[in-house]
Amino acid sequence: MSCVNPLDAAVLADYWLGALAGAEEEGVELHLLDCDECGGRLREVMALAEEVRKIAREGSLRMVVSDGIIERAVGEGLRVRQYAPPAGGGVECTVTAEDDLLIGRLAADLSGARRVDLCICDERGVEQLRLADIAVHSGAGEVVYQESMTFAKASPSMKMIARLVGFDEAGVERLLGEYTFNHTRSLPGPGAW
């Protein structure tokens, strides 16, 4: 039997997260106790949440993270390798087989920036990847970037430049900081992508 008033997957996610107000939650629960189709959709959302959790633990995503995410990873026994090169400077870095997450802490004054992009550049400074409009608080004072551990473990020795750029109200772009990571391969083999 097809549900005549199906619950949206995002609302079901809110329900699973405990993010619905009392009356709305009660409405969802009454519906779920009467509807296997929406129950099936909730199971899909639960599976999605569980799988995202596994993906996050793998450290394979390139993304901006919070300190809370790092603290949780450490609490779960994951090994987190962190580097904090100064703005305009560089740092020697590597990864080992035991590392789970690779973090770069990029200190910068983000105030006044309406939008912040993180650009990943090669050793010549040529942009290879841009994370546009990253999720950062303008008062944070730093961007916490997670490099893909899959990428890093496969990487040969190389230099990578991270560049933070901000956009003001008028949309004018300005450099907020540039950070050089001098990666030395310490894993066996030559490394290749």
Place this chain on the structure above:
Amino acid sequence: MGSSLHIKYVVMDIELKDAELVLQIGSGGGREAEAELFRRMASRIRLYGLRHLRDEQAAEDLTQQVMITTLEALRAGRLREPERLASFVLGTCRMTVLDMRRGAQRKERLLEQFGADLLAPVQPSLPQLDHEQLTRCVQNLKERERTVVVMTFYDEQTGADVARLLGVSEANVRVIRHRAIHQLRECMGAAA
């Protein structure tokens, strides 16, 4: 379970609504109607249990206790409006969760009374997702969406916490989260 009993279940699934099963049980309709109602309701109650108790075994215990209480009430004809079964079960779920949290245990005695075969565990049935495909889907989200999704599902931050950390409104976080979930489902080939 014999094949003839299985055939009856299928027929009941097609022909009888929940309310009709309630009436059958109330009029002494027997074990088949009870088993069919259990089959339908157990997985739904289990979802409620997983949501509120976050533990598979506890959700299983909740399912059994709620079904026992529900069948007791139906046998005794205490549910006067059969179409309000979901409401009755929801109320029972809430009370039972409170009981469980207070550590009340009467499961063994009731299992003996109702029989373990009727109350056999319903196994979890979360769909299997293509891990590599979902990894690509998450990586393809916009930056804010990816961060919000990971903060929410991995770090288990509330919308208010995420909003505070990112310097945006809680409503904005909800919009970002909803958009991300829809995009992930679409990327994985599911309907919204």
